[in-house]
Amino acid sequence: MAEILKGAPVAKSIKERIKAEAESLRQQGIIPTLGIIRMGNRADDISYEKGVIKNCESVGIQARVFEVSADTPMDEFVEILKNVNEDNNIHGILMFRPLPAHIDYEIVKNLIDPRKDIDCMNPINLEKVFEGELDGFVPCTPKAVIEVLKHYNIPLVGANVAIINRSMVVGRPLSMMFLGESSTVTICHSKTKDLPKVTANADIVVGAVGKAKMLGIDYFSENSIVIDVGINDAGEGKICGDVDYDNVFENVKAITPVPGGVGSVTSAILLSHVIIACKNIVK
């Protein structure tokens, strides 16, 4: 029977740290503040925004929403972003994506102030990750994976890790973070030959395929530590991971559930970045 690596205790301990740091900043007269830029009124953006605001309030971070109409022209949108960039009372910026088609994301991502870039959109911050500078703004989901493993004292030094994903938001930055922990990393993808053999031989397997329950017991061994990053529609308003949890659960060493695993830690990482941003701005 596998150990269940739940996200909630990991998120709780990160949030406790943030709360103490936010309190200390407030005592110095600084209110750590997140600026949320939302273009349009998409239901999933609004629901995510509500969650972020609630999370911010729970740790003493102030959230300010900049609601921009979905048909705002590119030049006006750039002006709004520049104003938020230059506002010294806003420390971190979260911009919901995808942006409408008429907004050039390639330009926008380069404009966001790298010191306020809590979601690691600006290539300057992403480049740092690939240079091994991992204590700044790193992509939140990969960071959440590492935090879960560390929280449960899973050894990373020398561990063989197989990541099934080569995207810029998950697999590639995550591979750099594992290298930073002196793990040995194999990055897998849709063209990887004999994928189950590769993953079953790894100590840690990270699944981020985006295909519901694709990873069955043949992808793992009884010694596998399984981290499921996938968020898939399971019907009836439910979500599931990439791992066939019910069948795999009894045949591996440890596993993250979906929901209640990596995803619940990701939002805590985002909040921790607001504190880093606040310290960057006020120093």
Ligand code: NAP
């Ligand atoms: P993505 O860009 O579509 O990447 C999917 C990866 O899976 C690609 O590298 C792809 O290979 C690989 N893949 C697809 N089919 C495969 C197969 N049959 N065998 C092996 N590899 C296969 O997606 P993403 O944006 O990185 O997100 C991946 C998943 O993570 C999604 O379920 C997403 O919802 C979830 N996610 C979760 C969080 C969180 O906080 N938990 C955050 C972000 C994303 P190729 O490169 O060869 O196409």
